[in-house]
Amino acid sequence: MEWFENGWGLSLIVFLPLIGAGVLLAIPKANEALQKQTALLFAGASFVLSVVLAFAFDFGEAGIQLGTRLDWIPAINSSYHIGIDGISLPLVVLSTFITLLAIIYSWEHWPEPHNPKAFLILMLILATGMTGTFVALDLILFFVFFEVVLLPMYFMIGIWGDRNEITVPVFNIKTQMRLYASIKFFLFTLFGSAFMLLGFLALYFRGGRTFDMLELAANGAEGMLGSGLAFWVFAALALGFAVKVPMFPFHTWLPDAHTAAPTVGSVLLAAILLKLGTYAFVRIAIPILPDQSQNWAPAIGILAVIGIIYASLACLAQTDMKRLIAFSSVGHMGFVMLGIATMTPIGINAAIIGMVAHGVITGLLFFLAGSMSHRYHTREMARLGGNQKLMPIMGAILGFTAMASLGLPGLAGFWGEFMALLSAFSPAEGLSTTLFRTLMVIGAVGTVLAAGYLLWMLQKVNFGEPKDEWAGHEFHDVDKWEMAAWAPMIAVTIAIGIFPRLVFGATNDSVVELVTNAFRGLG
C-alpha cells in the first residue's frame, strides 16, 4: 500500500476518469453499451479508490497527507504538488460519489440530442477537474483544474440544455435558453477567473516567488505579504471565488445555468462545482492572507446573509420548479459563506459539512426535478400537483429531500445551517460581535423563508388532486436506475444527520490547525 500513500492513490483518483475519457474516444459511437460500461468502470474505480483513501487517511494527523510533490514547471517554481487533509477528504469523496451516481442515473436517461459518448466523455473530464481542484496544493495546478471544469460544463449546457425560447429582460433579445445560459455561465466564471489568476500572480511575486500553497501560507502567516497590495490581492481572489460560489450579487449566472443544464449537469453543478469556490476560500484565501481575510470578513458575512434572504425571497417568486431549486442553492451557499466569514473553527467546520450536505441534498433535488420534468414535460409548478397520487414513491422522495433541504434537524442539512449560525455568535477575535450576532438572527430568519418556499413547493407539486390534463396518462414511478442513484444519497443524508462525525471527524482537527496556523501571529 505504500505506493498508494505516496500520492499515486490520489493521482489515480484524479486521473482515472480522464483516462476513461480517453478510452471512450476509441470506442465506436454505435456501441453505447460498452461506452456506458467503460465510463462506469472508471468512475467506479475512482470512487472505490477514494473510499480506500478514506481508510488510509490518518485521522489523528491534522496536516496534509497522502500526497506527493514532483517538479512540473521549474522555470516558475510550480510543481505537481497534491495532497489532502481533513478539509479536502470529504469533498474528494463527495465528488467521486456524485460522479458515479450521475453515470448510473444516466444509464437510461439521456438528454436530447442523445450522443452518450460525448456526454460521458465530458462527465469524466469534469470529474478529473473537480477532484483535482480539491487535491491541488499548487496555485497553477489548482488553476488548471479549476478551469478544466468550465469547458465540459459549457458544452453540456450548450448542447444538451433546455431548448425553450426565452427573452432576455430589458434588452429583449430572443434566444434559446441553453445558448444564453451556457455563454453566461462561461463568461461570468471566466471573468472571475481572470481576477483570481491575477491574485495568484501577485501572490507569486509578493509571497516569495512560489506557487506552493503551503509555503505561501507559511509566508502569509508570518506577514510576508504586506497590507497595501494584499488588500487588493484578497479582493481579486475573493471575486474569483465568489463568482464560483456564487455569492450575492455575483450569482446571476447560477439560476440560468442550473435551469438550462441537462439533469446530470445541474446535479454536478450544484453538488460539486459550487464547492470549488467555497473550498478555495478555506484553502487559499484564509491561510495565505489571514489578516486580509479578517478585513474582508464583515463584507463577506453581510453579502452571505443578504444572499440567504434575497435568494429565499426570490425562490418564493418562482413558478419553475428547477429554477426554484437553483435559487435555493444561492441561499444555502450563503450559510456556508457565513460560516467561513466568522473565521472560527466552528464556522469553517460548519461550512464544510454544509458543502457536503448541500451537495447531496440539492443534487438529489435536481435529480428529482429532472426526472419529473422528463415525465411531465413541464417544470411549471402550476401544472403539476397531485404528484403524490400519480407517482407515490417519487413524491415521497421529493418530500424527504425538501425536508432535508430546509435543514431539518436529524438530517444532513441541519448541521451546516445551525453551526454556521452558532459560529456567528462569537466570531474570530477582532471581528465585530454586534455585526455577526445581527447576521446570526437575520440568517435564522432565513430558515423560516426556506421552510416557506419548500413547503409551498411541495404543496403545489405533490399535494392536491392531479390536474385534468394528466387524466389517462400512465406515469412510471421511480425506475431502478433512478433508485440506484438516489438511494445512496438518501442514506448519506440520514447518516450524516444522525452521525455528523462522518464529516466533522475528518474536518475538525484540520480546521482547528488551519485557523491556528493562520492566526498565530494575530492572537
Added chain:
Amino acid sequence: MTEFLANAGSWILAASESGEAAKLSDGGVLASMAWLIPVVPMVAAFAIVFWGKKMPYKGWDIAIAVMAFEALYGTALLLSHISSPIAHDFQIEIAKIGNMPIEWGWSVDGLSIMMYFLVGVVGFLVFLYAKGYMEGDIRFTWFFASFTLFAGGMLVLVSAPNMIQLIVGWELVGVSSWLLIGHYWEEHENSSAAIKAFLTNKVADVGLFVGAIIVSMSVGSFRFGDILDAVESGAAEAPMLAQFAFWGGLALFIGAMGKSAQFPLHVWLPDAMAGPTPVSSLMHAATMVTAGVFLVGRMFPLYLTEGFATEVRSIIIIVGALTLFLTGLIALVQDDIKKVLAYSTLSQLGYMTVAMGAGAYTAGLFHLFTHAFFKALLFLGAGSVIHSVHSNNMSDMGGLKKDMPYTYWTFVVGSLALAGILPFAGFFSKDEILASLRYASGEFGVADGGGALATIVLALAIAGAFITAFYMARTVFLTFHGEYKGHGHPHESPRIMWVPLVALAVPSAVIGFINIPGVTEVFTKLVGGREVKVLDHHAESFDGLVLVLGLIAALAGIYLGWRIWGPDKETQQERDTFRVDGLYPLLENKYYIDDFYMDGVVRPIRGPVARAMDWFNGHVLDFIVNGAGLLAKAAGRVVYWFDQRGVDGAINASGAITGAGGGVLRLLQTGKVQQYAVLIFAATVILVGGLVIWF
C-alpha cells in the same frame, strides 16, 4: 476511519454498560436502557413505512406494540422514581466541533419521567382508539407511520440531555405534525393548515435557535447539566451567561411560544384540526403543545435564579395571561366542536405558562399532566361524536346523550375536569396555579417585584375559569342535550373506541388526588427530582380564598351555560343564536390576528416582495451582466472596424498579411462570445500581471 469504527464499537459497549452513569445516582438497568424510549418508535416508524402493509393489521400492530412498550416503560420508570428518585444522564459524543462536543443521549429525571409516562400512557390509548377511527382510511399504514414518528419525535425531545437533541426532537415533532395535519392533502385547505402549523412553529424556532445558541455558547456546552450548573454557581461565577441570560431566556421562550401555541403565535393550533381527530387528541394533550412548557421547565432555574433571566418571567406571565383569557373567549363562539376544544387547549396552555412565569414550576407541570388526560379524553369523545354524525358542527348534533352513553358520560367527566370542578383532576391543578399566583402576588409577603402584575393575572385566571366552565357547558348541552339536528341515526362507537374513553375518564376524574397540597405530594416529588436544582416557590397549602373564588367562577359558568343552552326546548331558537353584540364579530374573526398575518405578512412576502426580488434579479443585476457582455461585444466590433480600415490603409502592400489577419479577425466576427472573452481575459491578465511585476 478504522479508528472511529473501533470507537463506535466502544460507544455501543459503553452505552450498554452505562459507564458514565455510574457517577450519578442509580436508576439501575431501567434508566440505563431508557435510550430505547426514543429509539424504538423512530425505528418502528421506518419499519411501518417499509413493512407495515404486509402486517396483519397493516402497521397498526407495530405502532400499538411500540406504544404499549412506551406506556409500560414509562409506568415502570415512574414507579421506580417515586420509590427512589432517579437522576440519570448519559451522552455519547457524535462529533466534535471546535472544542464543543455534540452528543446524543438520554436523561432520566423527574421531568422527563413524567413526560415518558404521559406520552406513553395517553399515546397508547389514543393509538388504540385510532385503530377504530381510522379504519378504512386510504392511507391507514402511512398514518400510523407518521403517528409513530410524531410520538417518537416527542420522546426524542423530552429525553434530550442537551440543546442539540432537544432541537432535533422539536423539529421532528414539527415535521410529523405537518404530515399528520395534512393527512388529507387532497384538499388544499388541509395542506395549507399543515403549512401554517409548520411555518408558525418555524418562526418561533428562530427564537429557539437563537436562544439555544446564546445560552450554549455563553456556557460553552450544549449540555443541560452544564448550563444548569452554571446557573447554580451564580452570576459571579458565570458572567457571560449572566450577561446574555435575558436575551437567551427570552429567545428560548419565544421558541416555547410556538410549540405551546402562546398568543400571538397561537394561530396554527386551531387550524391543526384539519388532521384526523386522534392526531388532535395527542397533539393537544400529551405531545407537541406540551413541548414549550417542558422547555421552560427544563430551563426553569435560568428564569428563577437572581442575576439571570428573572425579568423574562414578567413577559412569560403576561403572554400566558393574554393567551388564557383571549383564546378562551373565542371558544365561546365556535360551532365546530373540535375548534371549541382547540381554543380551550390554548387557554389551558395559557394557565400553564402563567404558572411558569409566576415561578410555580410544580403547579404548571401538574396542570400539563392532568390536562393531558382530560383533553385527550375530550378530543377522543368529540371524535367519537364526529365519527357517528359525520359532521364537526355542533349545529348538526344535539341529543346524543341517549344514543352514545359511553361517549356522553366520559365527555361529561372530561368537561368537569376541564372546568375545574371538585374533585375532578383539573380542579386540583388549576387551583394550585391560582394559589401560586396569589402567593406570587405578595399577599403572603413573598413579593417578587411583580406583585401587582400577579394580582391582575390572578383576576384574569379566575375570569378564565368562569369562561372555561361556560363554554364547556355550552358544548355539552349543544352536543348531547336537546334534539338531534343532524342526518342519519347516530350510534355509539365501537368498543375499540369507547374503551380508551373510559380508560382516560378514570385519571381525568381522580388523578388530581396525587397532589393535594399538604396531604399527598406525589407529583411535587416526581418533578422536583433533578438534584433539587429547581427552586420552586409555589404555594404549599390550599389557599381558601382562591379555592372558593375559583370554584364559584366555575360553577357560575356552568349555571349560566345551563341557563342559556340548557335542554329547554322553548329556548331552542334563542340558544342557537346567543350573541354578545360588539364582542361577537371580534371573536368570530379571532381578533383579526389570522387575517393580519395572512394579508399583512404572508401574502405581501409571497407576492410583491418576492416578485420584486425576482424582478431585481432579472432587470437590475442581469442588466449589468448582460449589458457588460453586449458592451464587450460592441467594443470588439469597433476594434475590428478600426483594425480593418487601419490595416487595409497602412499595410496594403502585403496581401498575405491582410489575408491572415482577416482570418483571425473573422473569427472574432463569428459572434462566439467566448472568443472575445478569451481575448479580453488574456489581455487583462497580461496587462495587470505586468503592473504587478512592475510595482
